[in-house]
Amino acid sequence: MEKKIEIKICIGTLCYVMGGSELQLLAEHLPEKFKKRVDIIGSTCLDYCLDQEKYGKAPFVEINGEVMAEASINKVIDYLIKKY
Amino acid sequence: MNTRKNFIDIDHYQLNKNKNVVCGDVFLSKKIKEEGKIIAVLSDGLGSGIKANVLATMTASMALNFTSNNSPIQHTAEIISNTLPIDSERQISYATFTIIDIDYDSETKIINYDNPDFLLLRNQKFIPIPENSIEINILGKNKKMYSFDFKIQKEDRIIVFTDGVSQSGIGNTNMAFGWGIDNVKIFIIDLINKYKFISSHDLAKKIVNQANNNDILKPRDDISCAVLYFREPRKLLICTGPPFNKFDDNKLGSIIKKYNGKVIISGGTTSQIVSRLFNKEIHVGLTLDHSGLPPIAKMEGIELVTEGILTLGKVSEILQNINTTEVNGEGAAVEIIKNIFNNDIIEFVVGTKINNAHQDPNLPVELEIRRNVVKKIIKILEEKFLKEINLHFI
Numbered sequence: 001m002e003k004k005i006e007i008k009i010c011i012g013t014l015c016y017v018m019g020g021s022e023l024q025l026l027a028e029h030l031p032e033k034f035k036k037r038v039d040i041i042g043s044t045c046l047d048y049c050l051d052q053e054k055y056g057k058a059p060f061v062e063i064n065g066e067v068m069a070e071a072s073i074n075k076v077i078d079y080l081i082k083k084y
Numbered sequence: 085m086n087t088r089k090n091f092i093d094i095d096h097y098q099l100n101k102n103k104n105v106v107c108g109d110v111f112l113s114k115k116i117k118e119e120g121k122i123i124a125v126l127s128d129g130l131g132s133g134i135k136a137n138v139l140a141t142m143t144a145s146m147a148l149n150f151t152s153n154n155s156p157i158q159h160t161a162e163i164i165s166n167t168l169p170i171d172s173e174r175q176i177s178y179a180t181f182t183i184i185d186i187d188y189d190s191e192t193k194i195i196n197y198d199n200p201d202f203l204l205l206r207n208q209k210f211i212p213i214p215e216n217s218i219e220i221n222i223l224g225k226n227k228k229m230y231s232f233d234f235k236i237q238k239e240d241r242i243i244v245f246t247d248g249v250s251q252s253g254i255g256n257t258n259m260a261f262g263w264g265i266d267n268v269k270i271f272i273i274d275l276i277n278k279y280k281f282i283s284s285h286d287l288a289k290k291i292v293n294q295a296n297n298n299d300i301l302k303p304r305d306d307i308s309c310a311v312l313y314f315r316e317p318r319k320l321l322i323c324t325g326p327p328f329n330k331f332d333d334n335k336l337g338s339i340i341k342k343y344n345g346k347v348i349i350s351g352g353t354t355s356q357i358v359s360r361l362f363n364k365e366i367h368v369g370l371t372l373d374h375s376g377l378p379p380i381a382k383m384e385g386i387e388l389v390t391e392g393i394l395t396l397g398k399v400s401e402i403l404q405n406i407n408t409t410e411v412n413g414e415g416a417a418v419e420i421i422k423n424i425f426n427n428d429i430i431e432f433v434v435g436t437k438i439n440n441a442h443q444d445p446n447l448p449v450e451l452e453i454r455r456n457v458v459k460k461i462i463k464i465l466e467e468k469f470l471k472e473i474n475l476h477f478i
């Protein structure tokens with residue numbers, strides 16, 4: 001079976017106040033074809049917020065280990081469509 | 085500070101007379117930390133509604149203040165009764181009261197003026213306490229009140245209620261004269277046999293609800309009950325914030341490991357530290373609830389894991405706005421508060437490392453300094469909810 005795509009949503013304080021709270025609804029918005037292929041998990045602070053010059057702005061999401069800054073539901077979905 | 089070996093869990097529950105918006109019974113309690121004293125007063129004002137509430141509030145607060153200042157009880161009773169406003173219809177001024185005064189050495193004095201007798205429950209039995217009658221002069225008339233002295237013991241419960249409880253159900257075919265103290269006692273013994281460690285809040289609520297049932301859910305009078313339960317304290321540790329110094333992470337770990345009580349971790353980074361030290365995974369739930377707070381996480385061996393600063397801010401806000409230990413709603417802050425109310429001694433270990441990412445002036449909300457939020461919470465818990473608090477910074 002194909003390995004699942006792992007999406008880690010940061011629910012640390014900073015990401016949360018910067019809009020990460022909405023990301024918790026990601027699962028509901030995923031296009032049908034990704035629903036079974038994706039594993040969504042929550043995470044405490046991923047530490048990217050401590051170096052925003054390097055990583056960009058919160059909220060952060062990690063998709064198969066790659067960081068995405070200023071993440072939003074649409075941004076994550078666009079990325080999935082392009083990449084997978 | 086005098087710390088008593090045993091803790092007193094004090095709570096009360098009340099229902100208003102049918103259709104009244106305020107209760108004519110008032111219960112107040114106070115802990116005087118320096119002297120290790122606890123004082124509680126239950127007063128039932130004449131009649132019901134606002135007038136009764138004013139009478140009972142005045143009575144209870146005067147009784148509480150005079151007793152805290154160690155003024156002689158006879159004097160207190162006379163001053164109270166002679167200062168209350170006089171009812172224009174009935175030309176009397178009147179509110180009953182029961183004063184409970186427990187000192188650090190467990191010496192207990194109870195004064196009752198016209199409330200139903202208090203109950204002392206010890207080892208599943210009611211213990212009779214000999215009474216002394218005291219004559220007082222109220223508006224030129226001689227009246228009697230009763231005083232009781234005894235030493236309270238571990239696992240004792242003192243139960244007081246207004247006549248709304250003992251006279252509930254008057255006129256029902258099965259209880260022409262009301263529920264009556266003897267039946268209230270049987271009801272309580274049944275409950276205690278079933279729930280040996282029932283909290284004061286739950287016991288008071290069950291008694292009041294039964295009285296309400298006797299009145300067929302339309303209380304004929306205000307119904308109030310208060311319980312003081314003298315027991316081994318239940319302890320809760322709340323850890324929030326990473327230690328100032330990285331070397332102290334281990335110290336935090338050992339505090340948690342050695343703790344003989346429940347543990348809450350409030351803070352993402354703090355929970356990561358603990359997770360690393362104990363080699364236990366953090367499972368973050370992704371459930372959006374109505375609280376608007378980051379979700380609750382789970383870690384083996386820890387009662388509750390939450391986000392830190394937003395959640396504690398909400399805890400402080402909720403505590404500020406409630407006056408009873410009934411909390412409704414969902415989310416991390418409500419869960420923390422429920423845990424606090426279920427415990428007697430609350431210990432905070434506050435890490436003082438500042439999270440630089442939180443200091444960004446461009447954030448959409450201002451993130452308070454952890455220490456200050458915790459201090460606010462502690463103040464409310466001590467003053468409003470009489471909790472015993474210990475605070476350590478790390």
Ligand code: FES
Pocket residue numbers: 010011012013014015016044045046047048049050058059060
């Ligand atoms: S809070 Fe999300 S990376 Fe720190």
